[in-house]
Amino acid sequence: MKTSKDAPRASLLDYPRPSVAVDTAVLTVADGSLCVLLVRRGEDHRHGRWALPGSFLRERERLADAVLRSLREKAGISGRVPRQLHVFDDPARDDRGWVLSVAHVDVVPLAGLEGALKSDGVRLASVAEEPEVIAGLPYGHAEIVAKAVEWLQAAYVEAPDPGALLDEPFTLKELRDLHEVVAGTSLMRDTFRRFMEPQLAGTGQMSDGTRGRPSRLWVRAGRAE
Amino acid sequence: MKTSKDAPRASLLDYPRPSVAVDTAVLTVADGSLCVLLVRRGEDHRHGRWALPGSFLRERERLADAVLRSLREKAGISGRVPRQLHVFDDPARDDRGWVLSVAHVDVVPLAGLEGALKSDGVRLASVAEEPEVIAGLPYGHAEIVAKAVEWLQAAYVEAPDPGALLDEPFTLKELRDLHEVVAGTSLMRDTFRRFMEPQLAGTGQMSDGTRGRPSRLWVRAGRAE
Protein backbone atom coordinates (compact mmCIF):
# COMPACT_ATOMS: atom_id res chain seq x y z
CA MET A 1 0.00 0.00 0.00
CA LYS A 2 2.72 2.41 0.95
CA THR A 3 5.95 2.83 -0.96
CA SER A 4 9.07 2.64 1.11
CA LYS A 5 10.21 5.79 2.70
CA ASP A 6 13.95 6.02 2.45
CA ALA A 7 15.37 4.21 -0.53
CA PRO A 8 15.64 6.19 -3.75
CA ARG A 9 12.24 5.66 -5.17
CA ALA A 10 10.98 5.27 -8.67
CA SER A 11 8.95 8.45 -8.68
CA LEU A 12 7.52 10.76 -6.11
CA LEU A 13 4.32 10.39 -7.99
CA ASP A 14 3.97 6.93 -6.50
CA TYR A 15 2.61 8.52 -3.35
CA PRO A 16 -1.04 7.78 -2.65
CA ARG A 17 -3.20 10.47 -4.12
CA PRO A 18 -6.38 12.02 -2.78
CA SER A 19 -9.47 12.58 -4.83
CA VAL A 20 -9.88 16.27 -5.54
CA ALA A 21 -13.25 17.94 -5.84
CA VAL A 22 -14.38 21.50 -6.44
CA ASP A 23 -17.44 22.92 -4.69
CA THR A 24 -18.79 26.33 -5.54
CA ALA A 25 -20.92 28.87 -3.74
CA VAL A 26 -22.72 30.76 -6.50
CA LEU A 27 -23.88 34.00 -4.94
CA THR A 28 -26.52 36.34 -6.28
CA VAL A 29 -28.99 38.91 -5.03
CA ALA A 30 -32.68 38.10 -5.41
CA ASP A 31 -35.58 40.03 -3.88
CA GLY A 32 -33.29 42.20 -1.84
CA SER A 33 -31.59 39.24 -0.29
CA LEU A 34 -28.16 37.68 -0.71
CA CYS A 35 -28.65 34.13 -1.90
CA VAL A 36 -26.62 31.06 -2.66
CA LEU A 37 -27.47 28.51 -5.33
CA LEU A 38 -28.17 24.93 -4.25
CA VAL A 39 -28.67 21.84 -6.35
CA ARG A 40 -30.40 18.64 -5.38
CA ARG A 41 -27.90 15.81 -5.33
CA GLY A 42 -28.35 13.17 -7.98
CA GLU A 43 -27.86 9.44 -7.93
CA ASP A 44 -24.26 9.42 -6.81
CA HIS A 45 -24.26 10.09 -3.07
CA ARG A 46 -26.59 11.66 -0.54
CA HIS A 47 -29.36 11.37 -3.05
CA GLY A 48 -31.95 14.11 -2.92
CA ARG A 49 -30.25 16.41 -0.47
CA TRP A 50 -29.56 20.02 -1.28
CA ALA A 51 -25.89 20.95 -1.59
CA LEU A 52 -23.55 23.31 -3.38
CA PRO A 53 -22.80 22.31 -6.95
CA GLY A 54 -19.52 20.49 -7.21
CA SER A 55 -17.63 17.90 -9.14
CA PHE A 56 -14.56 15.77 -9.05
CA LEU A 57 -11.59 17.11 -10.93
CA ARG A 58 -10.93 15.35 -14.22
CA GLU A 59 -7.59 14.37 -15.58
CA ARG A 60 -5.35 17.40 -16.09
CA GLU A 61 -8.34 19.70 -15.77
CA ARG A 62 -7.85 23.18 -14.35
CA LEU A 63 -9.75 23.92 -11.16
CA ALA A 64 -11.54 26.89 -12.71
CA ASP A 65 -12.61 24.73 -15.65
CA ALA A 66 -13.94 22.08 -13.30
CA VAL A 67 -15.95 24.74 -11.53
CA LEU A 68 -17.43 26.04 -14.76
CA ARG A 69 -18.16 22.52 -15.94
CA SER A 70 -19.87 21.60 -12.67
CA LEU A 71 -22.02 24.72 -12.82
CA ARG A 72 -23.00 23.89 -16.37
CA GLU A 73 -23.72 20.23 -15.69
CA LYS A 74 -25.25 20.39 -12.24
CA ALA A 75 -27.02 23.73 -12.34
CA GLY A 76 -27.26 24.56 -16.02
CA ILE A 77 -25.73 27.99 -15.61
CA SER A 78 -22.76 29.83 -17.01
CA GLY A 79 -20.37 30.73 -14.25
CA ARG A 80 -18.28 33.83 -14.64
CA VAL A 81 -15.04 34.16 -12.71
CA PRO A 82 -14.70 31.38 -10.18
CA ARG A 83 -12.38 32.33 -7.41
CA GLN A 84 -10.63 29.93 -5.09
CA LEU A 85 -11.41 30.28 -1.42
CA HIS A 86 -9.87 27.47 0.55
CA VAL A 87 -9.02 23.78 0.48
CA PHE A 88 -10.96 21.65 2.94
CA ASP A 89 -8.87 18.65 3.85
CA ASP A 90 -10.46 16.93 6.82
CA PRO A 91 -9.92 13.24 5.98
CA ALA A 92 -13.30 12.45 7.56
CA ARG A 93 -15.15 15.08 5.52
CA ASP A 94 -16.56 12.60 3.03
CA ASP A 95 -17.41 9.05 3.96
CA ARG A 96 -16.64 7.85 0.46
CA GLY A 97 -12.93 8.23 1.06
CA TRP A 98 -10.07 10.68 1.08
CA VAL A 99 -11.37 13.75 -0.71
CA LEU A 100 -9.91 17.23 -0.77
CA SER A 101 -12.41 19.88 -1.70
CA VAL A 102 -11.26 23.13 -3.24
CA ALA A 103 -13.97 25.63 -2.37
CA HIS A 104 -14.78 28.37 -4.84
CA VAL A 105 -17.06 31.36 -5.06
CA ASP A 106 -18.66 32.87 -8.12
CA VAL A 107 -21.04 35.79 -8.54
CA VAL A 108 -23.83 35.61 -11.09
CA PRO A 109 -26.69 38.08 -11.61
CA LEU A 110 -30.15 36.68 -11.08
CA ALA A 111 -30.90 36.98 -14.80
CA GLY A 112 -28.26 34.37 -15.50
CA LEU A 113 -29.94 31.90 -13.14
CA GLU A 114 -33.56 32.26 -14.13
CA GLY A 115 -33.53 29.46 -16.66
CA ALA A 116 -31.86 27.09 -14.22
CA LEU A 117 -34.30 27.95 -11.42
CA LYS A 118 -37.21 26.58 -13.43
CA SER A 119 -35.87 23.13 -12.67
CA ASP A 120 -36.92 21.69 -9.33
CA GLY A 121 -33.39 20.43 -8.87
CA VAL A 122 -32.10 23.98 -8.44
CA ARG A 123 -33.02 26.57 -5.85
CA LEU A 124 -31.75 29.65 -4.10
CA ALA A 125 -31.35 29.90 -0.34
CA SER A 126 -31.21 33.29 1.32
CA VAL A 127 -28.12 33.54 3.42
CA ALA A 128 -29.70 35.86 5.97
CA GLU A 129 -33.27 34.58 5.99
CA GLU A 130 -32.80 30.83 5.77
CA PRO A 131 -29.85 30.17 8.04
CA GLU A 132 -31.19 26.73 8.92
CA VAL A 133 -31.01 25.65 5.29
CA ILE A 134 -27.39 26.77 5.04
CA ALA A 135 -26.44 25.26 8.38
CA GLY A 136 -27.91 21.92 7.32
CA LEU A 137 -25.84 21.50 4.18
CA PRO A 138 -23.73 18.36 4.02
CA TYR A 139 -19.95 18.05 3.49
CA GLY A 140 -19.15 21.19 5.49
CA HIS A 141 -20.70 23.31 2.78
CA ALA A 142 -21.96 25.81 5.36
CA GLU A 143 -18.37 26.78 5.97
CA ILE A 144 -17.84 27.39 2.26
CA VAL A 145 -20.90 29.63 2.13
CA ALA A 146 -19.62 31.57 5.14
CA LYS A 147 -16.22 32.10 3.52
CA ALA A 148 -17.84 33.05 0.22
CA VAL A 149 -20.06 35.65 1.86
CA GLU A 150 -17.13 37.02 3.80
CA TRP A 151 -15.16 37.35 0.58
CA LEU A 152 -18.05 39.03 -1.22
CA GLN A 153 -18.62 41.52 1.57
CA ALA A 154 -14.95 42.43 1.61
CA ALA A 155 -14.97 42.89 -2.15
CA TYR A 156 -18.05 45.12 -2.02
CA VAL A 157 -16.42 47.38 0.56
CA GLU A 158 -13.58 48.05 -1.85
CA ALA A 159 -15.29 48.76 -5.14
CA PRO A 160 -18.65 49.44 -6.78
CA ASP A 161 -20.42 46.17 -7.58
CA PRO A 162 -17.28 44.15 -8.36
CA GLY A 163 -19.47 41.12 -9.07
CA ALA A 164 -21.27 43.01 -11.85
CA LEU A 165 -24.67 42.13 -10.42
CA LEU A 166 -26.16 45.38 -11.71
CA ASP A 167 -26.81 46.09 -15.36
CA GLU A 168 -25.18 49.28 -16.53
CA PRO A 169 -25.94 52.10 -16.40
CA PHE A 170 -27.23 52.37 -12.83
CA THR A 171 -28.00 55.11 -10.34
CA LEU A 172 -26.17 55.58 -7.09
CA LYS A 173 -29.36 54.56 -5.28
CA GLU A 174 -29.46 51.25 -7.09
CA LEU A 175 -25.80 50.71 -6.35
CA ARG A 176 -26.23 51.57 -2.71
CA ASP A 177 -29.28 49.34 -2.31
CA LEU A 178 -27.23 46.46 -3.72
CA HIS A 179 -24.30 47.16 -1.45
CA GLU A 180 -26.60 47.33 1.56
CA VAL A 181 -28.00 43.91 0.76
CA VAL A 182 -24.51 42.48 0.42
CA ALA A 183 -23.24 44.15 3.56
CA GLY A 184 -26.36 43.38 5.51
CA THR A 185 -26.34 46.87 7.02
CA SER A 186 -27.46 50.29 5.91
CA LEU A 187 -24.80 52.53 4.46
CA MET A 188 -24.55 56.30 4.89
CA ARG A 189 -25.68 57.92 1.69
CA ASP A 190 -23.05 60.63 1.34
CA THR A 191 -20.18 58.57 2.66
CA PHE A 192 -21.09 55.90 0.12
CA ARG A 193 -21.35 58.39 -2.70
CA ARG A 194 -18.06 60.06 -1.86
CA PHE A 195 -16.22 56.75 -1.82
CA MET A 196 -17.78 55.29 -4.95
CA GLU A 197 -17.99 58.29 -7.28
CA PRO A 198 -14.26 58.32 -8.10
CA GLN A 199 -14.57 54.68 -9.14
CA LEU A 200 -17.48 55.34 -11.48
CA ALA A 201 -17.75 56.99 -14.87
CA GLY A 202 -20.75 59.22 -15.54
CA THR A 203 -22.66 58.55 -18.72
CA GLY A 204 -24.14 62.03 -18.96
CA GLN A 205 -27.60 60.45 -19.00
CA MET A 206 -30.21 60.81 -16.27
CA SER A 207 -32.53 58.17 -14.92
CA ASP A 208 -36.07 58.47 -16.16
CA GLY A 209 -39.48 57.25 -15.17
CA THR A 210 -38.36 56.37 -11.67
CA ARG A 211 -39.76 57.55 -8.40
CA GLY A 212 -38.30 60.81 -7.12
CA ARG A 213 -35.95 63.27 -8.67
CA PRO A 214 -34.02 61.87 -11.63
CA SER A 215 -30.39 61.11 -10.95
CA ARG A 216 -27.25 60.64 -12.94
CA LEU A 217 -26.50 57.29 -14.50
CA TRP A 218 -23.10 55.69 -14.05
CA VAL A 219 -21.03 52.79 -15.26
CA ARG A 220 -18.22 51.00 -13.43
CA ALA A 221 -14.83 52.47 -14.20
CA GLY A 222 -11.33 51.15 -13.74
CA ARG A 223 -9.87 52.21 -10.43
CA ALA A 224 -7.07 54.13 -12.11
CA GLU A 225 -8.65 57.10 -13.80
CA MET B 1 -9.60 -0.33 -0.06
CA LYS B 2 -12.90 1.27 -0.93
CA THR B 3 -16.17 -0.48 -1.63
CA SER B 4 -18.85 1.11 -3.71
CA LYS B 5 -21.69 2.69 -1.86
CA ASP B 6 -24.57 1.99 -4.14
CA ALA B 7 -25.23 0.63 -7.52
CA PRO B 8 -25.02 2.90 -10.56
CA ARG B 9 -21.31 3.65 -10.70
CA ALA B 10 -18.51 1.67 -9.15
CA SER B 11 -17.24 4.72 -7.25
CA LEU B 12 -16.70 8.35 -7.97
CA LEU B 13 -13.31 7.82 -6.48
CA ASP B 14 -12.35 5.94 -9.60
CA TYR B 15 -11.66 9.27 -11.25
CA PRO B 16 -8.00 9.90 -11.96
CA ARG B 17 -6.37 11.74 -9.10
CA PRO B 18 -3.66 14.36 -9.11
CA SER B 19 -0.63 14.27 -6.89
CA VAL B 20 -0.96 16.91 -4.21
CA ALA B 21 1.99 18.77 -2.79
CA VAL B 22 2.40 21.53 -0.25
CA ASP B 23 4.95 24.30 -0.68
CA THR B 24 5.60 26.84 2.02
CA ALA B 25 7.02 30.33 2.08
CA VAL B 26 8.56 30.67 5.53
CA LEU B 27 8.92 34.39 6.13
CA THR B 28 11.09 36.08 8.71
CA VAL B 29 12.89 39.35 9.28
CA ALA B 30 16.67 39.26 9.37
CA ASP B 31 19.00 42.27 9.37
CA GLY B 32 16.18 44.66 8.77
CA SER B 33 15.05 42.81 5.71
CA LEU B 34 12.04 40.63 4.97
CA CYS B 35 13.36 37.21 4.00
CA VAL B 36 12.06 33.88 2.78
CA LEU B 37 13.60 30.54 3.62
CA LEU B 38 14.96 28.42 0.76
CA VAL B 39 16.24 24.86 0.80
CA ARG B 40 18.53 23.19 -1.68
CA ARG B 41 16.67 20.43 -3.45
CA GLY B 42 17.82 16.91 -2.74
CA GLU B 43 18.12 13.86 -4.90
CA ASP B 44 14.55 13.73 -6.08
CA HIS B 45 14.17 16.36 -8.77
CA ARG B 46 15.95 19.54 -9.84
CA HIS B 47 18.89 18.48 -7.76
CA GLY B 48 20.84 21.30 -6.14
CA ARG B 49 18.52 24.13 -6.99
CA TRP B 50 17.15 26.44 -4.34
CA ALA B 51 13.41 26.25 -3.80
CA LEU B 52 10.74 26.62 -1.17
CA PRO B 53 10.46 23.67 1.19
CA GLY B 54 7.66 21.36 0.17
CA SER B 55 6.49 17.81 0.18
CA PHE B 56 3.93 15.51 -1.28
CA LEU B 57 0.87 14.91 0.83
CA ARG B 58 0.81 11.50 2.52
CA GLU B 59 -2.16 9.23 2.87
CA ARG B 60 -4.94 10.93 4.85
CA GLU B 61 -2.52 13.58 6.07
CA ARG B 62 -3.83 17.07 6.83
CA LEU B 63 -2.33 19.84 4.73
CA ALA B 64 -1.11 21.73 7.78
CA ASP B 65 0.58 18.59 9.07
CA ALA B 66 2.28 18.05 5.73
CA VAL B 67 3.56 21.62 5.89
CA LEU B 68 4.96 21.16 9.40
CA ARG B 69 6.49 17.83 8.42
CA SER B 70 8.12 19.28 5.32
CA LEU B 71 9.58 22.14 7.34
CA ARG B 72 10.94 19.69 9.88
CA GLU B 73 12.37 17.30 7.30
CA LYS B 74 13.56 19.70 4.64
CA ALA B 75 14.62 22.67 6.70
CA GLY B 76 14.94 21.33 10.22
CA ILE B 77 12.69 23.99 11.71
CA SER B 78 9.49 24.04 13.71
CA GLY B 79 6.82 25.84 11.77
CA ARG B 80 4.14 27.64 13.70
CA VAL B 81 0.77 28.29 12.09
CA PRO B 82 0.87 27.43 8.42
CA ARG B 83 -1.79 29.26 6.52
CA GLN B 84 -3.16 28.27 3.13
CA LEU B 85 -2.70 30.76 0.35
CA HIS B 86 -3.73 29.26 -2.97
CA VAL B 87 -3.76 26.10 -5.03
CA PHE B 88 -1.59 26.19 -8.12
CA ASP B 89 -3.04 23.87 -10.69
CA ASP B 90 -1.35 24.48 -14.01
CA PRO B 91 -1.05 20.95 -15.42
CA ALA B 92 2.30 21.89 -16.93
CA ARG B 93 3.71 23.23 -13.67
CA ASP B 94 5.75 20.15 -12.89
CA ASP B 95 7.29 18.01 -15.60
CA ARG B 96 7.00 14.92 -13.43
CA GLY B 97 3.28 14.78 -13.94
CA TRP B 98 -0.03 16.18 -12.82
CA VAL B 99 0.71 17.90 -9.52
CA LEU B 100 -1.44 20.34 -7.61
CA SER B 101 0.49 22.47 -5.18
CA VAL B 102 -1.21 23.98 -2.17
CA ALA B 103 0.85 27.04 -1.31
CA HIS B 104 1.21 28.03 2.32
CA VAL B 105 2.83 30.77 4.32
CA ASP B 106 4.27 30.61 7.81
CA VAL B 107 6.02 33.21 9.93
CA VAL B 108 8.95 32.22 12.12
CA PRO B 109 11.25 34.50 14.12
CA LEU B 110 14.89 34.40 13.12
CA ALA B 111 15.81 32.72 16.42
CA GLY B 112 13.82 29.68 15.35
CA LEU B 113 15.80 29.39 12.12
CA GLU B 114 19.33 29.88 13.36
CA GLY B 115 20.07 26.21 13.88
CA ALA B 116 18.77 25.34 10.46
CA LEU B 117 20.76 28.11 8.77
CA LYS B 118 24.03 26.51 9.83
CA SER B 119 23.39 23.87 7.18
CA ASP B 120 24.52 24.82 3.70
CA GLY B 121 21.29 23.32 2.40
CA VAL B 122 19.27 26.12 3.93
CA ARG B 123 19.44 29.85 3.28
CA LEU B 124 17.45 33.03 3.49
CA ALA B 125 16.77 35.25 0.51
CA SER B 126 15.83 38.86 1.04
CA VAL B 127 12.60 39.58 -0.76
CA ALA B 128 13.49 43.21 -1.47
CA GLU B 129 17.23 42.97 -1.99
CA GLU B 130 17.57 39.73 -3.94
CA PRO B 131 14.67 39.86 -6.36
CA GLU B 132 16.65 37.88 -8.92
CA VAL B 133 16.94 34.93 -6.54
CA ILE B 134 13.21 34.93 -5.93
CA ALA B 135 12.38 35.40 -9.59
CA GLY B 136 14.59 32.44 -10.50
CA LEU B 137 12.84 29.90 -8.27
CA PRO B 138 11.47 26.83 -10.05
CA TYR B 139 7.88 25.50 -10.01
CA GLY B 140 6.33 28.96 -9.94
CA HIS B 141 7.56 29.47 -6.41
CA ALA B 142 8.09 33.18 -7.06
CA GLU B 143 4.34 33.56 -7.28
CA ILE B 144 3.94 31.86 -3.91
CA VAL B 145 6.45 34.22 -2.34
CA ALA B 146 4.60 37.18 -3.81
CA LYS B 147 1.29 36.00 -2.40
CA ALA B 148 2.89 35.25 0.96
CA VAL B 149 4.40 38.72 1.20
CA GLU B 150 1.13 40.29 0.19
CA TRP B 151 -0.65 38.34 2.92
CA LEU B 152 1.94 39.29 5.53
CA GLN B 153 1.79 42.96 4.65
CA ALA B 154 -1.99 42.94 4.89
CA ALA B 155 -1.81 41.20 8.27
CA TYR B 156 0.71 43.71 9.59
CA VAL B 157 -1.51 46.61 8.62
CA GLU B 158 -4.26 45.21 10.82
CA ALA B 159 -2.52 44.29 14.04
CA PRO B 160 0.73 44.63 15.99
CA ASP B 161 3.18 41.92 14.91
CA PRO B 162 0.61 39.22 14.24
CA GLY B 163 3.41 36.85 13.27
CA ALA B 164 4.97 37.18 16.74
CA LEU B 165 8.36 37.99 15.27
CA LEU B 166 9.24 40.19 18.24
CA ASP B 167 9.99 38.85 21.70
CA GLU B 168 7.81 40.41 24.36
CA PRO B 169 7.97 42.90 25.87
CA PHE B 170 8.93 45.39 23.17
CA THR B 171 8.93 49.14 22.69
CA LEU B 172 6.81 50.96 20.17
CA LYS B 173 9.99 51.81 18.30
CA GLU B 174 10.92 48.17 17.93
CA LEU B 175 7.41 47.39 16.80
CA ARG B 176 7.39 50.21 14.31
CA ASP B 177 10.82 49.28 12.90
CA LEU B 178 9.50 45.76 12.33
CA HIS B 179 6.35 46.98 10.67
CA GLU B 180 8.36 49.29 8.43
CA VAL B 181 10.48 46.39 7.25
CA VAL B 182 7.40 44.31 6.51
CA ALA B 183 5.60 47.16 4.78
CA GLY B 184 8.70 48.29 2.91
CA THR B 185 7.84 51.91 3.64
CA SER B 186 8.28 54.28 6.53
CA LEU B 187 5.32 54.71 8.83
CA MET B 188 4.29 57.91 10.58
CA ARG B 189 5.28 57.66 14.22
CA ASP B 190 2.17 59.07 15.85
CA THR B 191 -0.30 57.56 13.42
CA PHE B 192 1.31 54.20 14.07
CA ARG B 193 1.24 54.68 17.82
CA ARG B 194 -2.37 55.79 17.84
CA PHE B 195 -3.47 52.79 15.84
CA MET B 196 -1.44 50.17 17.71
CA GLU B 197 -1.72 51.30 21.33
CA PRO B 198 -5.30 50.10 21.81
CA GLN B 199 -4.17 46.66 20.63
CA LEU B 200 -1.30 46.48 23.12
CA ALA B 201 -1.14 45.97 26.85
CA GLY B 202 1.37 48.01 28.82
CA THR B 203 3.59 46.09 31.20
CA GLY B 204 4.34 49.07 33.43
CA GLN B 205 8.04 48.50 32.81
CA MET B 206 10.32 50.86 30.93
CA SER B 207 13.03 50.00 28.44
CA ASP B 208 16.51 50.28 29.91
CA GLY B 209 20.01 50.56 28.57
CA THR B 210 18.85 51.59 25.12
CA ARG B 211 19.79 54.66 23.19
CA GLY B 212 17.62 57.69 23.86
CA ARG B 213 14.90 58.31 26.35
CA PRO B 214 13.49 55.11 27.90
CA SER B 215 10.07 54.11 26.72
CA ARG B 216 7.24 51.96 27.90
CA LEU B 217 7.30 48.25 27.26
CA TRP B 218 4.29 46.50 25.77
CA VAL B 219 2.94 43.08 25.02
CA ARG B 220 0.45 42.07 22.36
CA ALA B 221 -3.12 42.07 23.57
CA GLY B 222 -6.28 40.52 22.25
CA ARG B 223 -8.18 42.89 20.01
CA ALA B 224 -11.17 42.89 22.33
CA GLU B 225 -10.13 44.65 25.49
Place this chain on the structure above:
DNA sequence: AATCTTTAGCTCAGATCTGAGCTAATTAAC
Protein backbone atom coordinates in the same frame (compact mmCIF):
# COMPACT_ATOMS: atom_id res chain seq x y z
C1' DA C 1 -53.68 71.58 -9.56
C1' DA C 2 -52.41 71.16 -5.01
C1' DT C 3 -50.23 68.32 -1.87
C1' DC C 4 -47.54 64.31 -0.47
C1' DT C 5 -43.79 61.19 -0.97
C1' DT C 6 -39.55 59.92 -2.72
C1' DT C 7 -34.99 60.64 -4.15
C1' DA C 8 -30.92 63.80 -5.67
C1' DG C 9 -27.38 66.75 -4.74
C1' DC C 10 -25.21 70.09 -1.95
C1' DT C 11 -23.55 72.68 2.39
C1' DC C 12 -21.61 73.38 6.61
C1' DA C 13 -20.65 72.85 11.52
C1' DG C 14 -18.73 69.58 14.34
C1' DA C 15 -15.90 65.46 14.87
C1' DT C 16 -11.92 63.17 13.86
C1' DC C 17 -7.41 62.56 12.00
C1' DT C 18 -2.72 64.07 10.86
C1' DG C 19 1.87 65.18 11.42
C1' DA C 20 5.16 68.99 12.36
C1' DG C 21 7.16 70.64 16.20
C1' DC C 22 7.99 71.09 21.07
C1' DT C 23 9.97 69.48 25.51
C1' DA C 24 11.98 65.67 28.11
C1' DA C 25 15.11 61.84 29.18
C1' DT C 26 18.52 59.15 28.25
C1' DT C 27 23.18 57.37 26.03
C1' DA C 28 27.35 58.57 23.19
C1' DA C 29 31.15 61.41 22.10
C1' DC C 30 34.41 64.61 23.39
Place this chain on the structure above:
DNA sequence: GTTAATTAGCTCAGATCTGAGCTAAAGATT
Protein backbone atom coordinates in the same frame (compact mmCIF):
# COMPACT_ATOMS: atom_id res chain seq x y z
C1' DG D 1 31.41 67.69 32.82
C1' DT D 2 29.54 69.49 28.39
C1' DT D 3 27.62 68.87 24.15
C1' DA D 4 25.55 66.06 20.55
C1' DA D 5 22.55 62.54 19.14
C1' DT D 6 18.71 59.73 19.74
C1' DT D 7 14.19 58.52 21.10
C1' DA D 8 9.70 59.35 23.87
C1' DG D 9 5.57 61.48 24.61
C1' DC D 10 2.57 65.24 24.03
C1' DT D 11 0.10 69.41 21.77
C1' DC D 12 -2.23 71.92 18.56
C1' DA D 13 -3.39 74.04 14.17
C1' DG D 14 -4.75 72.60 9.86
C1' DA D 15 -6.69 69.01 6.91
C1' DT D 16 -10.06 65.78 6.19
C1' DC D 17 -14.21 63.27 7.11
C1' DT D 18 -19.03 62.86 8.57
C1' DG D 19 -23.78 63.10 8.45
C1' DA D 20 -27.84 66.01 9.59
C1' DG D 21 -30.35 69.11 7.20
C1' DC D 22 -31.56 71.99 3.36
C1' DT D 23 -33.43 72.80 -1.34
C1' DA D 24 -34.70 70.77 -5.79
C1' DA D 25 -37.09 67.74 -8.99
C1' DA D 26 -39.64 64.22 -10.10
C1' DG D 27 -43.92 60.76 -9.69
C1' DA D 28 -48.06 59.52 -6.70
C1' DT D 29 -52.23 60.80 -4.46
C1' DT D 30 -56.06 63.51 -3.60
